[in-house]
Amino acid sequence: MKIRTYAAVALLLTAALSAALPAATRAIAEECGVRDDGRLYCRNTPDIVLSADAVPNADDTGVLKSDFSWFQCWVDGYPHAGGNNIWYLTKGDEAVAPYRGWGFLAANHLATAQDPAPGLRECAKADYDLI
Incomplete structure (x- = not known):
């Protein structure tokens, strides 16, 4: 059960970081x-x-x-x-x-x-x- 919880948290963190990085890159490029x-x-x-x-x-x-x-x-x-x-x-x-x-x-x-x-x-x- 703990492994599934850790895997779910890791998946959510990966998705959040993936969404944030393009926005950060866009902000730099628009500067x-x-x-x-x-x-x-x-x-x-x-x-x-x-x-x-x-x-x-x-x-x-x-x-x-x-x-x-x-x-x-x-x-x-x-x-x-x-x-x-x-x-x-x-x-x-x-x-x-x-x-x-x-x-x-x-x-x-x-x-x-x-x-x-x-x-x-x-x-x-x-x-x-x-x-």
Whole structure:
């Protein structure tokens, strides 16, 4: 009898945890904001190429494979399909030689509610040196 009771409790706990984990994962994926480290964490278009500058047809510097990433800062760049001219700097999951993987992504590829994202700093010259 005790074995059946323990098995039932284990089954209920497993079901409860299984239901809770997708909700927690969804909450993280839906987040889009600046954290204590000063970076913006946000959903983004996956498998997208990063650019050496905030303009179309700039050199490809890296590829952002994931659909949830961090972004270091923002710049005013060339207008894009998102209806503004904000671009975000991040480090891609893969580098395109001879670059180190850092590059810009147009704001229309992020799930931001406002651009530039409130609380994220504007890029400085030192940020460009990362590219």
